[in-house]
Amino acid sequence: MSQLASQPHRLSPADLATGEPIIEICGLVKRYGTFTAVDTIDLAVYPNEIFGILGPNGAGKTTTLEMVEGLRTPDAGEIQVAGIDVIRDPVAVKRVIGVQLQSTALFDHLSVRELIELFAALSGGNTSAEWVDRLIGLVQLEEKAGAYVNQLSGGQKQRLSIALAMVNDPTVIFLDEPTTGLDPQARRNLWDLVRQLRDANKTVVLTTHYMEEAEYLCDRVAVMDHGRIIACDTPLALVQSLGESATVRARVERDMDGALLASLPGATGSSVTDGQLEVQTDDVPTTLTALLQLSERLGIRLDNLSTTSATLEDVFLSYTGRSLRE
């Protein structure tokens, strides 16, 4: 456990192979008429990880989640959550999971405290004042405990719905696009909260179409497109699988010899167009040092020097030929 707690928190594939999965999905299919929303996917989620499903809108993320939550019946496939066959016993699974739906509106005219207490009762959980207080504290809504939902900000609403997902002290928590529509500050707060859930020994499954979120927050990521899982690994492994790990960019006053750039140690490709220099490399420090020496030797000034690591965005691009943001 000690290496799990270290920063940054990343599970290595070796860690994962040792545990039994808490969620197992096999050959899952969901069709709407002739449209196949989820196309034969297999997934395994391990205890105490933050598992992300990353993909553009309409990729089938929410449909997948809702089948695992027992809210939709699949057309084919099997789902096991914490040893429960979800398709055969969708009610039993609802007792051990916590669910945050995509943009759930809640009852007007009930306060934060009353909503938490109500959902605790509906989930068959503990409704004591101490437990409700703990949940309010967990999501830092102490000051808003008496406020109605319409008096909460977007981030506060999302935190409330995470508290509601926690009312039955679940084993697995599902968050459907928890940060969509939030400002950067609120998004960071929510990320901290999700990490806290993992630290409280929960397994978190979330969907997102923000690659930064998947990269920063998730231990493992399944990349989904057109109802299929096109890749699934730790964010680091996914990025490394691309080979080129970074691009060095700079503005130059006059053109440099392309052959010289390509021969820099570690460089895998290069170009200079309209004074914009780009060198792809799989060894940033070596290439960068050599580039600086080269520019000094040639007396060429490098402006706006930057390096950009490959991201999950590039992973998505390389698998689908499209950008995630489209």
Place this chain on the structure above:
Amino acid sequence: MKALRHMILANLKMSVRNRTALFWNLAFPLIFIVLFQFVFSGDDVSINIGIVGEDTSPVSQQVASEMRGADGFNVSSGSRESELDRLDNGDRSVVVVFAPGMSGSELDADLYWDESDPQLGQIALSAVNQFLSNANAGMATDAPVIAVETQAVESSELEYMDFLIPGILAMSIMNSGMIGLASAFVTYRERGILRRIRATPFPISSFILARIISQLVVSVAQAGVLIGTGMLIAGLTINGNLLNVFVMVTLGSLAFLSLGFVVAAFARNQETADSLANAFTFPMLFLGGVFFPVDSAPEWLQPIMRLIPLRYLVDGLRDLMVRDATLPDEWLNLLVMLGTCVVGFALALRFFRWESSKA
């Protein structure tokens, strides 16, 4: 059970805190009562009645003399021609014509009323109607005619408020049941609240049950406030048993809740739900005899009005509150409410959708 209790309490809290709903459920009907009270106070309406053929039978004589003794009735007697003339001139609100040659056990009366003054005419008509129907009810039994009639006369001091308030009560039961429920459920569906409930182990059937129970509590409270206010400011006299009234309120409330579920089943969004519910409730308000007696409507409209569920709730409440009727007397009205429930819930079960169509 614990979950159900929490859900019911939450519903009740929301009903009390929702000011819009509170307005329609309580303030709106109360405003009606106060407004009508204001309009009708001051001129203690005295109804001019002409009686024709008073002498044709002992029963008609009896009825005429009871009418003379009743408050608010100003009774004169004359020939058919002269009385109908006076009705034309506005000197009479209602003319009662007893058919000649009636035996003592049967009473056949034609009522004429002044259409040019519909308000007074209808009130008068309803008053006389009620008077006669009470008298008739008395004569249907084998008990001595006079004894039963005396009783009837006591309960027939009909003020318009006594007539109106049961109607207003029925109206508010219909509105909160049908418009309130349909609009709430469609909103729940539209905003994903129903789906959020489905994500808990709480059965959706219990969610509906909780809503029905809390709505019944609201309806009974509504009835209490309306009747209480009616008695305090509008001189409402309850001749019947309040417990029976509440039985009718409960059954009527269930009936209109079931219709609310039907509307919620077919409406896609809240705007549609509101206009659909209003499209049903608004005509019912006028065809159901809330403000004016159903009998006074034109002949051709009568068959249509017989199809209006609200009419049976209005009739039932009016009989139970004002006319000292008992539940067995109200079997038809109770049956229609029960039938509406069954049909409504069956339709709702068949057509209700948990998810909004944009999946």
